[in-house]
Structures are given as C-alpha cells and as structure tokens.
Amino acid sequence: MDPAAALSAIKFNSEGLVPAIAQQHDSGEVLMMAWMNREAVGETLKSGRVCYYSRSRKALWRKGETSGQPQTLKSFLIDCDGDTILLKVDQKGVACHTGHRDCFFTEVGPEGLTEISPVVIPPTELYGK
Amino acid sequence: MDPAAALSAIKFNSEGLVPAIAQQHDSGEVLMMAWMNREAVGETLKSGRVCYYSRSRKALWRKGETSGQPQTLKSFLIDCDGDTILLKVDQKGVACHTGHRDCFFTEVGPEGLTEISPVVIPPTELYGK
Numbered sequence: 001m002d003p004a005a006a007l008s009a010i011k012f013n014s015e016g017l018v019p020a021i022a023q024q025h026d027s028g029e030v031l032m033m034a035w036m037n038r039e040a041v042g043e044t045l046k047s048g049r050v051c052y053y054s055r056s057r058k059a060l061w062r063k064g065e066t067s068g069q070p071q072t073l074k075s076f077l078i079d080c081d082g083d084t085i086l087l088k089v090d091q092k093g094v095a096c097h098t099g100h101r102d103c104f105f106t107e108v109g110p111e112g113l114t115e116i117s118p119v120v121i122p123p124t125e126l127y128g129k
Numbered sequence: 130m131d132p133a134a135a136l137s138a139i140k141f142n143s144e145g146l147v148p149a150i151a152q153q154h155d156s157g158e159v160l161m162m163a164w165m166n167r168e169a170v171g172e173t174l175k176s177g178r179v180c181y182y183s184r185s186r187k188a189l190w191r192k193g194e195t196s197g198q199p200q201t202l203k204s205f206l207i208d209c210d211g212d213t214i215l216l217k218v219d220q221k222g223v224a225c226h227t228g229h230r231d232c233f234f235t236e237v238g239p240e241g242l243t244e245i246s247p248v249v250i251p252p253t254e255l256y257g258k
Contacts, residue, residue: 001238033162078237080227109131
C-alpha cells in the first residue's frame with residue numbers, strides 16, 4: 001500500500017499521534033483502539049503487520065511481538081476528517097492483554113458493569129511469568 | 130443504564146474527554162469515532178440517544194440534532210483500560226457529515242487513496258442551504 005498517500009491524508013494530533021481502531025475483517029468485531037505515529041503508519045503499510053505507538057513505553061509497538069498475537073493488515077481506511085484510522089485486520093488469537101478476544105468486554109447495564117466475554121488465553125500464557 | 134458505574138470506570142484524558150467508537154449494532158459497520166466528556170456520557174446513558182462532545186464547537190453534540198440522523202444506543206462498552214468507549218448503536222440514515230453511511234470511506238491502496246462507498250444523502254439535504 002502507499003504510505004506517502006496515507007501520511008499526507010492523515011492529520012496527526014499535537015503529540016504526532018492518530019487513533020487507530022482495529023476491526024476483525026470478516027466477523028466485524030471491534031477488537032481494540034490504540035495510537036499510531038507517522039513511523040507506525042509507514043511500517044504497518046509497508047510490512048502488512050500492524051504496528052502501533054505505545055504512549056506508555058514511548059516506542060513502536062509491533063502488535064504480537066511479546067504476546068504472540070499479531071494482527072495482519074487487510075485494509076487501511078482513513079476517516080472523513082483524516083483524524084482517525086480504521087484497520088481491518090486478521091487477529092491471531094486474542095487482541096487484549098487481559099486474554100479476552102477484544103478489549104470491549106465490560107458492558108454498562110442497568111445495575112452497573114458486567115463482563116460479557118470470557119478470558120480465552122490467560123495472561124500468564126501470553127506473557128510468561 | 131447506570132451512569133455512575135460508567136463514569137467511575139472511564140478514565141477521561143487531560144482535556145476531560147474519552148474517544149467513543151460508534152458501531153452499527155446489527156451489521157457491525159464501524160460508523161465513526163468522536164469524543165465524549167462526562168456530561169455526554171451521562172446524557173447518552175440516561176436518554177438512550179447518543180450525545181458526543183464537539184471539540185470544535187466546545188459544546189455537547191446531540192448526534193442528529195441538526196442533520197436528522199440520530200443514533201439510538203443499543204449497548205455501551207468500556208475497554209480494558211477504561212480509556213475508550215464502544216457504542217453499539219442503531220444509526221438512522223447516515224453517520225457522516227459528508228453524506229456517506231460511515232466516515233471510513235477512504236481506503237489506502239497500492240496507488241494512493243480510493244473512495245470505497247457512495248454518498249447516500251447529499252450534505253445539502255442533511256444541512257439545508
């Protein structure tokens with residue numbers, strides 16, 4: 001894919017970042033939201049493997065590098081304002097560091113919060129001891 | 130739904146905002162991403178009609194108030210870190226101010242950007258003259 005066209009269309013915020021939503025390409029599940037900088041966008045488009053920018057570690061975050069649960073890029077979409085990205089991906093295993101398939105497993109109900117999906121892979125398995 | 134439980138679980142950023150992804154509840158389409166403040170979260174959960182916070186207007190943005198294209202809330206999910214919201218909604222008409230069904234109609238391809246979905250309702254119809 002064409003990193004130059006993408007980079008010219010994206011409006012990065014004052015910190016040089018843009019939010020990126022990852023969606024499972026076939027099932028439509030929204031897996032997670034994370035951030036990208038210019039370098040992460042470029043690497044993702046060139047490699048076809050999703051790379052974010054970790055705000056806590058202040059470094060590129062090649063999804064799956066530690067957990068073994070990478071995301072393969074299927075398509076890369078930019079929103080009407082150029083300030084949000086939608087990544088259609090193929091998620092191997094689980095997207096969430098908690099071991100849930102996706103990060104949105106907490107639902108607000110009439111009587112507080114409910115966990116609506118199970119842990120698929122325990123974090124101890126994802127990250128060792 | 131329970132605004133107090135939601136508000137205690139959400140980590141708002143330094144500007145008092147949290148990103149909210151809107152997804153069509155039945156088809157799974159990711160429609161848009163916008164921002165909410167505490168008041169927008171509270172109003173959305175109480176009314177069942179999605180209300181964002183407009184960063185440009187610095188005011189509550191009751192989706193559909195001007196365009197006639199509201200979002201009815203079906204479920205309200207909070208991610209593992211409490212810093213992103215996923216709204217499952219029923220979108221009447223179109224989500225995007227351009228008149229496209231969703232905001233993610235620009236795809237990055239091998240030779241630049243392509244528009245992958247049509248305008249469903251012309252903006253002149255959405256917003257008058």
